[in-house]
Amino acid sequence: MSLLEVQDLTTAFMTGRGEVNAVEDVSFSLNEGEILGIVGESGSGKSVTALSIMGLLPSPPARIAAGQVRFAGQTLTGLSERQMQPIRGPGIGMIFQEPMTSLNPVFSIGDQIMETIRAHERLPQAQLRARAVAMLDKVGIPAAARRLDDYPHQMSGGQRQRVMIAMALACRPRLLIADEPTTALDVTIQAQILDLLMDLRDEFGMAIIIITHNMGVIAETADRVLVMYAGRVIEEAPAARIFDHPRHPYTRGLLECVPSLTEDRARLVAIPGTLPEPARRPAGCRFAPRCAHAEPSCTQAVPALESLEPSHTAACFRARELSR
């Protein structure tokens, strides 16, 4: 049985123009120790998917409209905030895009790491401290014991992200969700952080979901890739397959403009137009208006994910003919 199973997840937001689905019918699963990359432009619904799994979306305005999330055999959707607490931390850890703002500025980093452990395990203060030092050590903060009482503003961005990772891993989660973990960092630091994540996966054996808009990051890390567009999964395949044989025109477009690790512009120049707002999504295939291969029939219905070969699915009416 897989560690995480997401089935037909639909997350809706109440907006001024009524309820709209930010994420629609998203399904995927993840095994222990596996690294899944979720890729897509900002607004494609990848972060909302992650936050839906964690139950971190503010409600209202957000709600899980349909589908379910199962983690280690337990259904997470529908759990109360209180019931979710023991899952967060020891079950699923999460790190965020902005290390600058994701740490609370008024508490020392030691305090913030220790409170995480304290929330889930009963440990004497000395052991808490030792564990925090060990975690900082693991994520490569030099002189960890001394830095425990430092405040976030005394650290660089890369260090803060390391602290975030230490914090997320402090309770040995079985799954780590990394939402754009490197986007806000300098290029050189990005690689270091990714390496660190890889090393830690090897050490702790946890599964990782890496969310990014950067195909380069996926190439470096992911075992399997989920491509999202306008709230829907449009292609899923092992990483190697995606890079070699992308089946969806959008994925192909993404790859054509792979922003390498040395060049961090997120703009997808190869694809004209912009991602439609959730409330103004076109009928039929949502990518159709931007798609070079779109036919009138593409706007008639929403294409379903279709298995093209084992473990490779795509949602495109013309996937088969185009890949030929």
Place this chain on the structure above:
Amino acid sequence: MKRLLIASCLASAVIAGPLHAERFTCPARGGDIVFGQEANVNSLDQMTSNTISTRNIAMNIFETLMTRDENNNPILELAESMTAAPDGMTYTFRLRSGVTFHNGKPLTSADVAASFNRYNRIGLQRSTLDNVAGWDTPDPMTFVIRMKQAQPTFIEALSSFSVPIVIIPAELENDERQQLRTIGTGPFRLLEFTPGSHARLGRYDGYSPNPAFEQRTGFGGYRVACVDTVTFRIVTEASARVAGLETGALQAVEDVPTRSLEGLRRNSAITVLPLQNWWIQIALPNTAIPPTNNLAFRRAVQAALGVEDIMDAATDGNFRLNIGFQFPNQATYTDAGRETYNINDPQRARALLREANYRNEPIIILTNRDYPPMYNAALVMEQQLKAVGINASLRVVDWPTSVQMSQRLNNDEWHFFHSGWGTQPALGALATMQFLVSPNAAYRPRDDRDDPEVLAAWNAMNNLPDQAARNAAFATMQRLILERAYAYPFGSLTKVQAVRSNLQGFTPFRIPRFSNVWLQR
């Protein structure tokens, strides 16, 4: 001078009446009284303060050699006798024996001398002692005052309760101004004093009442403290005082607004006690400047005034029409000049205005808001003057400013000044009429040059050896003042006090007296 002593005994007998022929004894003892006092108290140093609020409390604690009875006649208090030499050059006081201070020390003439020393140094009314050469203590129970020159009115001044010469223990002689430690000989002693909030007094069990009397009278007489404690609580809000009385949080209050009286009178748990003749509501012209320097104009104003409306507004209905500067219960009362009072004849006023050649000059009525009766009286006066064609307007400042303005020589900022004369009319004609001679002359003659006839009458009031002649001189002076419109006394203001009905023996007076007052169970 035994005569004086006898006279005061007689007076008290008259007041007490046949029902109270025996000595007062407390029908019930114990209990606590809370009195809702209107005005704030800053100090209990009775020698250096002449505010009514201080007197309210302090005169339950301190006593004097001589004071005033219910009708303001001088009586002895800590002295059992006083003998005046025939030439008026010495006064010999024999102190009562068995009197002790609140610290337990017996009263001797040394204490009296020390009290006079302190008063002479910092007492607010130390001019009382201007004609005094000195004082001696031939023995512990005898105190002699030596005069520089005879002063027929000396006893009247000495017994004044305006800023009384209270007797304090000798060791307090050097206490600084307003820093007097509160130790007296009175029926109550001070337990606790928080300026601005409250003062708590307790019964002094070592008190020895004055055996020369049967009953309490005025500030003195035979006094006994029946209740355990009396708390004077400052409650400035009139409505809150009334509410406190109704709920029983307060047992007695002063200054009940007329508007509340109706309800209180219906309430059987409460007794309303009007205190008549609290003060004379008065306005004074500024005769240093035109047009109020013109007699015809002043008389025009006199003719325009309808005092019922003025008093009604000033007191909210609680007043008594009263002519002149004394009250009918006083020996010196006279209605001399009555034809100037309450004329209320607009036609005559207009005629007099024409005679005065009044040309619509602006007339400024100076008043203040600290004392609502003065403000209210001024408001109605303004309206009455306007009604006869006088271009009158109010100038409202605060009390200290209005006093300062009214006393500045030849000040041209005002034409009429509103005031209320309380303590002095109660003290007698002499104390009152000093307001009408320079340098104090309230009608502000130019350069302080008194009207010679008024001044002559004043001198006669002071210096004639015979009381009847002095009284006649007062009548003359009052008539002159009224006829020449140097003052417009509107009438007598009644201050209403009220008590819970189980509080017995409380008779309104110029201070709330808590001796011979008891709580009925």
Place this chain on the structure above:
Amino acid sequence: MIRLATRSLLSAIPVLLIVSLISFGLMRLIPGDPAAAIAGISATPAQIAQLRQDLGLDEPLLFQLLQYYKGLFQGDFGRSLLLGKGVLAATAERLPVTIGLSLYAMIFTLIIGIGCGIIAALRQNSWVDQAAMMFAMIGISVPNFFLGLLMIILFAVKLGWLPSGGYIPFTENPWGWLQSTAMPAFSLALLQAGLLARITRSSMLEVLRQDYIRTARAKGLPGRVVIFKHALSNALIPIVTVVGIIVSLLLSGAVVTESLFSLPGMGLLLTQAVLNRDYPMVQGGLLLVTGFLVAVNIAVDMLYAVLDPRVRYD
């Protein structure tokens, strides 16, 4: 931190110097005779003249100013004309009443203000939020003397519940103090509470949107830890900066409240001192009160540094 404290203290000196000059000048410009004021209604002109002489009011102005500064440098704030005691002693007697009242009101302010603010923020746009903000709006719109009057009419006059007027010192009877000061403290607090509720709400909303709140929740921290530790500690920072303003508003409001409820505090003392032309009391008292406010503001700056490490380590 120490540097910050020294800097604040040093910058307070010229302010206090100007304050002392302004209060001296203001008082001398006020018309009206202190002697007439102190002597009261039943004084004769002769008594007033006597008093004026006793009080040393006939001295030339410059001499009085020099005396004043000479005294100040020796720690002598002068002697109240009205009370006959030292300004310092009178302040020591009255200031505790005002501080007690202000603290009491501050407790109301904090409980009502922060409470309403947090609840409103947590239930943003719900009826709870709207009710709390309506209440806050009323709070900042009702003049405190009007509220005080309404409370007197309702509680003291109509219901006869609480004593109106008549102050019971805390040291004498804590329960009595709590009771007798409740009404003034509440009427004094409402304005500040409304102000604080509005600030707390917006500050809380701002903070709740922050990434670190999401982080805290993602770590599986219990809701109360997220709100009271992570959110509130950050939301408090802008709130603390207004505490200085609130203390100043409370002291200013206490002037009115103390007059209304006849509480023998510093506000009543100074109002009466102004009205009675008690020059030394006003001069010294204003200087002391202002000094106190300046000290409170320095303390607030320090507190700010304690709460916000970013300031502390700058």
Place this chain on the structure above:
Amino acid sequence: MIEAEDIPERREHRATLRRLLRHRLFVSGLFLFGIVAVVAALAPFITDVDPNRLSMRNKFLAPGGNWVFGTDGFGRSLWSRVVWGAQLSMIIGASVVALNAIFGTLIGAAAGYFRRLDTMLMRVNDALMAFPAILLAIAVTSVLGPSTLNVILALSIVYIPRTARIVRSSVIVLREMEYVQAAVAAGAGHWRILRHHILPNAMAPMIVQLSFLFAYAVLSEATLSFLGVGAVPPTPTWGNIMSEGRDFMREAPWIITIPGIALMVTVMGLNLLGDGLRDVLDPRLRIQQ
């Protein structure tokens, strides 16, 4: 902003106005304040009795009947007094606001723009702000003597330092802006820079401040009158009416409550107005007061 010419500017103003009129708080504030302002403006037409005319026979009449708001202890019409009181409140509030707008801007701009003046002006400013506001106002009115004009002056003295401080901080920020530095480099005069580049952009926080200031001024005036140091009685200010009604609050509570409610409505209207202005004009200020 500097290149903004007349037409886009006007368009921008119109857009701001539209946003204001859609703002719920602003509109309700405008409504409340508007009622008071209209009543105040129409005072001579909607009252038939002189607010100061005594009528001792009609004292303490409860509201209703011939006397809409009843009468006070002198039989004066409370309707007349409260309506004329509204006019006085408006006049006093508007005057304080105007004086603040002029002198607060001058002092604040001078302090913020000319560094050499800054220390001196701000020291005096700090000292004036250090006094508890009401005490300073009481002392100043005591010096000047009680009158409507002097209340305006006293309140201005109390509040101008606060306005000046707000203007100063905007000016300090704006002074460092690139376009201002560019203007300095281009040799523009101080006056021109202040007038064209700095002050127009400092207007938003200032307008917001002034709308709240109006509320404070109305409130403080009432407080001063209530304490007996405001406009001279019998001037019918709300504070005076309430002060005179104090002794009768048991028997004639309407004398206090009616002007009190009028006062509250006015202040609330202004506060709502201020909230709306702040939200629309200067969202940065949201967190303050």
